[in-house]
Amino acid sequence: MGYLHKVSDLSALEPGQKPGEWLPYEAGFDKTPHVFCANRAYDACNWLLDPEEQAQGPYCFACQFNRTIPDLNDPKNLERWRKIEIAKHRLFHALIRLRLPLISRREDPENGLAFDFLDDGPDGSSPVMTGHDNGLITLAVREADDDQREHMRVEMGEYYRTLLGHFRHEVGHYYWNVLIRDGGRLESCRAVFGDDRIDYQKALEAHYANPPSDSWRETHVSVYAASHPWEDFAETWAHYLHIVSTLETAWLYGIAIAPRTPESAQYSSPALSADPYLELGFDEIMNAWLPLSMAVNSLNRSMGLQDFYPFVLTPAIRHKLAFIHEVIRETQAKL
Template sequence: MKLFECQACGQPLYFENSRCESCGRRLGYLPSIQEISALEPGREGGWTALAQPDTPVRFCANAEHNACNWLISADGDGSYCRACRHNRTVPDLALEQNRERWRRLETAKRRLFYTLLRLDLPLATRSEDPQGLAFDFLADPAEKSPDGPSILTGHDNGLITINIAEADDAERERRRHGMGEPYRTLLGHFRHEIGHYFWNVLVRNDPSLDRFRQVFGDERRDYGEALRVHYARGPKEDWQDEFVSAYAASHPWEDFAETWAHYLHIVDTLETASAFGLKVRPGIRRGSELAAEIDFDPHSETDLNRLITAWLPLTFAVNSLNRSMGQPDLYPFVLAPAVIAKLGFIHERIHAWSGRGPGEGEGDHILKAVIGGLNSRVGAPQSA
């Protein structure tokens, strides 16, 4: 993510800020220009955004619940912003616990949408397409009735369901340990589930489907049985040679969704590193092979090799920083060549959609070039 600052006083800002801690001005996010803007009161209860003063704005309706800081045109139709208009169901907000959990979910969801909009990906609503993107944020009935069914987080033809219990840190940590996952976050959930949605949009009815099956496997194999076997027996031995996570090994759909999530992890984190002007120059004998200068926009970069060869040194550096603080690795994964090939498929599909990438049929050439380039480098150690 890029860096933001108050247009009135220059105070550095976080993406989630709704008020400047220095000058006290109200803040809002303008997705059309990707800026957090300081605001001044406008006409009829609206606002003037200092970052775009010629366009009167108002807040998304969810700002009433302190759940959104995004802005919409004061003259536009609808009450919800580019992110919140995809909500189909929210939990009972009369309950304080539900309100707090839902706010945390919305915070993660806005970061998801920041990246999707930066990548120029298609985001149809349910009113625009019967299988358009929608979210159900549901409370687990088991919290009221121990015998009630549990809400399962998942995707079904454009509808993403999130159990709001995932917004509880202790509960999420319990599930992380119980399912043997090295990384489990709210943002990670959103990035994974949106991967299922974009498989339908970018691959399912596209000529690239045959190449998907070559890279990820045949998605026509029984999905329910594949998950049953995965949970009963665990992943196959040496799954790290082919998959980014153990869960990715369960079925090609899950492999795509897991790899998609990691692609979003990579581009968003690289943009943050670029915004800070980060350079990695390890002071060791082979440090030149782990050096990187992150001075490009990863969302518009069509050369996947450039992303990966910056990502490996960066994750080695931040993992080392985390260990210095006694924390687990920030990125506890290894990107094997087979995984990078899968990232290459996703990279090509995203950029082909936006018109920035290569034409149809050039994807295999890209993947071979990426793997060839990486084989000439020293891979950064990702975990102990």
Template sequence: MKRFTCQSCGQLLHFEDARCDQCKAPLGYMPEHAILSALAPQGGGLWRPVRGCGNTALRTFCSNHAYDVCNWLVPPTEEHSDFCFACQFNRVIPNLNIPGNMERWRKLEIAKHRLFYTILRLKLPIKNRRQDPQEGLVFDFLDDSPDGAAPIMTGHSNGVITIATKEADDAYRERMRVEMGEYYRTLLGHFRHEIGHYYWNVLIRDGGRLEKFRAIFGDDRMDYQAALQRHYARLPQNNWREYYVSLYAMSHPWEDFAETWAHYFHIVSTLETALSYDMTIGPIVDGQATLTHKSDPYLLMPFDDIIAAWLPLTYAVNSLNRSMGLADFYPFVITDGVRTKLRFIHDTVREVQQAAS
């Protein structure tokens, strides 16, 4: 994530901010420019980005701005659209008549918009359900039924990503993290994992990369349900970290890819944030920490430079968390086996970027 500042007063901003805390200027995110802009009202629901924001054509807010769950603007090229780029992929939102669901939806949208920031920064192809009625991307945020039967499970199927609304409850999510023996479980992590399944279909299955994938991740043709049953019935081997970034990645090649894909998103997004705040930490040379590569991890940094910057950063931030009595910021290990899988995803993303340029 980039570092954002208010163009009216210079105050540091967060990606989700809808108003500057200092000068109170309304803010809107322009996804086509990756800019969070201070806005000047023009009447009739129209807004003009202030100076220094590139294109200052009039824009409207996404319709979901009225619910305080979205601060994105609709580009002038889509002036007849009610929804921004990120919200156009919603198919089902939480039932807002259920107490607490307004706040749950807000948390879901924060995570989803950060997902789309990364997708756009990586210049990945994406189609909605109108563009591809069979396998276009769509999100369903679903509540469990009142009688408790057939609880909603988070997952992906042919472009449909289902997120259980209850995952926005911190207590529930933490309980499930402990019960499932997971080191990490967040809403943003769910979105990044499930979008990995979508991109497996788009970039691997339909992108001519199946054989390369199978050589690294294994044969995806093995029975999925049987593989899951075997996974949950057995104890993990002590050396599982040599090849898998998480325990769940062991269950099936599809899940291995999705977990590794999510970690690639974790890395490039967090590394961009660190670099934008000049939080670069490199290897020790002659007793001094050297600066790491300063270019764009989304588009320019070579894979080896990304890892060289990422690993010392995680050591430092894990140590900071421990100093505050918190759990590790990054409770994972990037071994040679995991690095090979991350490199495959990096190379795939760069191939797509080059083909689109």
């Protein structure tokens, strides 16, 4: 099996005439010879390159955005990197399905998208901070260790902390640059999320010195979103990706929700009839998400696990999600 990013799907393969060549069974490919990404040698990627892509280098569409990977001489780092790549490739699947622009650092050295996966210094010195800087997303590889990530989740008072969540949040900053700052939407975005010209460092310092009261729950999807409009946008962007990506899975499995309760009509939803990434309207997405998230939360509780989506989407938060939905739909319409 191999993933074909141009159709966003896995395909069965048969060996080609030359060693290392594979012929996809996916319709429309006429069994054109493909090769696996070079990172398959590390069991870190299952994406394929067509002949045109092979002429540009040995890395697939997703892996070419890597600028720095962990030092694989450290035996722990190979497993960490594999986990990181699973999350990053799932992110790229969503961004491709949403038909969002993806400009690499090679194409735009100053603002293009790139990833640095970095380890802390010896004995924990010089700890790496996960973050974003003009398209460069840095991820601390310790986040791939479940115990470290859970420790940080509890220490930061977060409901949710995953590698995929980090990627979805940080790429939200990248798309704020691309679709808001450079897309002529600054004023409309400020009307929804607030004035981003507020000093960012001072806002973060004030946020951690005096965390907001529970009033943030009415207007922000997380407490961190209340720290600054940039973080509010990135957190809301991440949640939009959480929602549409999960709904895509439900759509492909034909999942319908019909609980046996007196309020069943209120909490029911038929199987989705259209692609959440491209076709559903915002109200349709929200109407599908509420019963699905309630059902899966209940399933998790039956297994003694945390809620899979422990968030409440108030009208104010839904308004912010709707803004992101419209920006994405406008971007798709221009293709």
